[in-house]
Amino acid sequence: MAVVKLFGAWTSPYCYRVIWALKLKGIPYEYIEEDLSNKSPLLLQYNPIHEKVPVLLHDGKPICESTVILRYIDEVWPQNPLLPADPHERAVALFWIKFADDKSPLISKLYRTDGEEQKAVAKECFEMLEVVEGHALIGGKKFFGGDEINMVDIAFCSFAHWLEYIEDFTGLKIVEPHKFPRLNSWIQNFKSVPVIKDNLLDTDKMSALLKCRREILLASKSS
Amino acid sequence: MAGKQKHTRVKNQLKMGELKVLGSWSSPYGLRVQWALGLKSVEYEYIDEDLLNKSEMLLKYNPVHKKIPVLVHNGKAIAESAVILEYIEETWPQQHPLLPKDPYERAMVRFWINFLDNKDKVAPFITFFIGVGEEHKKAVKEAKELLKLYEEQVLGEKKYFGGEEIGMLDLAMGWMAYFGAIEEIVDVKILDAETFPRLHAWIQNFRAHPVIKNNLPDHDRLLQNYTEKRQRFLAYSPHTENA
Numbered sequence: 049m050a051v052v053k054l055f056g057a058w059t060s061p062y063c064y065r066v067i068w069a070l071k072l073k074g075i076p077y078e079y080i081e082e083d084l085s086n087k088s089p090l091l092l093q094y095n096p097i098h099e100k101v102p103v104l105l106h107d108g109k110p111i112c113e114s115t116v117i118l119r120y121i122d123e124v125w126p127q128n129p130l131l132p133a134d135p136h137e138r139a140v141a142l143f144w145i146k147f148a149d150d151k152s153p154l155i156s157k158l159y160r161t162d163g164e165e166q167k168a169v170a171k172e173c174f175e176m177l178e179v180v181e182g183h184a185l186i187g188g189k190k191f192f193g194g195d196e197i198n199m200v201d202i203a204f205c206s207f208a209h210w211l212e213y214i215e216d217f218t219g220l221k222i223v224e225p226h227k228f229p230r231l232n233s234w235i236q237n238f239k240s241v242p243v244i245k246d247n248l249l250d251t252d253k254m255s256a257l258l259k260c261r262r263e264i265l266l267a268s269k270s271s
Numbered sequence: 272m273a274g275k276q277k278h279t280r281v282k283n284q285l286k287m288g289e290l291k292v293l294g295s296w297s298s299p300y301g302l303r304v305q306w307a308l309g310l311k312s313v314e315y316e317y318i319d320e321d322l323l324n325k326s327e328m329l330l331k332y333n334p335v336h337k338k339i340p341v342l343v344h345n346g347k348a349i350a351e352s353a354v355i356l357e358y359i360e361e362t363w364p365q366q367h368p369l370l371p372k373d374p375y376e377r378a379m380v381r382f383w384i385n386f387l388d389n390k391d392k393v394a395p396f397i398t399f400f401i402g403v404g405e406e407h408k409k410a411v412k413e414a415k416e417l418l419k420l421y422e423e424q425v426l427g428e429k430k431y432f433g434g435e436e437i438g439m440l441d442l443a444m445g446w447m448a449y450f451g452a453i454e455e456i457v458d459v460k461i462l463d464a465e466t467f468p469r470l471h472a473w474i475q476n477f478r479a480h481p482v483i484k485n486n487l488p489d490h491d492r493l494l495q496n497y498t499e500k501r502q503r504f505l506a507y508s509p510h511t512e513n514a
């Protein structure tokens with residue numbers, strides 16, 4: 049049986065996307081934790097272009113970029129499909145996955161900025177969430193994937209857990225329940241899914257790290 | 272047997288259905304979609320959008336981004352060129368396949384399309400067009416590095432990015448086929464035959480393909496239109512000497 053390895057980092061939402069996909073399909077894999085401040089020669093060899101995690105290694109061949117990895121996994125292991133069968137519905141799903149990919153970096157930008165810049169980022173986040181609330185979650189579905197989560201739900205994970213970590217940390221409240229009822233509902237549903245709940249990072253460890261990182265970031269800005 | 276043939280004919284007609292493409296005459300993202308349909312001999316109605324005066328149809332079919340291209344198939348809209356290309360490939364898989372069969376090779380195509388569509392990878396070429404001074408110098412350097420990567424690591428020794436035939440990645444790289452007009456306007460050559468012989472050969476092959484040849488923006492129109500565009504940007508730029 050071909051070996052599957054995943055190079056990841058415990059803080060990265062992009063790595064969790066891959067972990068959840070592998071778990072949902074029951075694919076055994078070996079997980080290798082990367083220290084992003086001291087990247088291993090193997091990681092640099094397997095992802096010379098971006099030097100980033102996640103990297104999936106299947107039968108010795110590396111695949112980079114979480115969305116590319118998810119699509120690969122879905123094609124090679126078709127059990128428990130992560131995309132709709134109907135071509136138009138698939139296209140809509142891929143559209144929203146791209147949206148999540150393009151906009152997720154805004155969320156981490158919230159804790160990398162302060163003052164006026166942070167206010168501007170918060171406004172942009174708010175507008176982005178309005179789009180999701182107004183266009184992506186219509187139809188009263190429990191998840192983007194319907195009754196079960198699919199690749200779109202997984203792609204939006206930054207909007208669930210990571211946005212919450214950052215909100216808690218910065219004190220900014222962006223996903224207000226009365227303004228974003230559908231999104232809030234989705235967040236609660238997503239967080240309750242067993243495979244998601246059982247494969248998450250340590251929130252205390254995350255808070256400590258965010259605090260440390262933010263101090264470094266702000267110190268380097270003022271110097 | 273006759274019954275089965277009739278069924279296939281009806282099925283193909285339904286698949287054909289009503290197909291519209293909303294694009295713009297010089298957008299490489301819109302052209303990708305038109306090229307894909309052309310390669311697969313799929314007929315469609317083309318609707319040219321004036322991006323400074325977007326139609327009700329565009330706003331209705333792409334309310335999230337309000338951008339072209341948009342594909343409308345039997346009344347259902349799909350936006351984002353990379354997503355549209357995948358849809359076209361799935362809907363008309365037999366004629367001129369645009370993706371390899373092997374999942375790993377497909378992943379490589381998706382990786383590179385993702386890479387070159389990333390706004391950080393597009394930016395140097397935009398700055399090449401409208402930037403000045405130090406900003407422009409930096410853009411030239413970055414653009415050349417990207418071109419080197421595409422030449423050596425992505426195209427390599429192949430005729431096309433897709434191998435022997437034009438594939439999805441060639442369509443995504445299609446902007447290079449008429450980049451010469453931009454270079455002419457800026458009066459700086461970066462994609463030259465001496466530095467990038469393989470990319471240069473690729474451009475000649477790509478442009479010569481009958482489907483592509485008949486669907487390239489008119490050179491003179493590009494020169495006129497883009498010269499005006501550049502002048503507008505430079506007039507508003509804080510860096511110009513006479514500002």
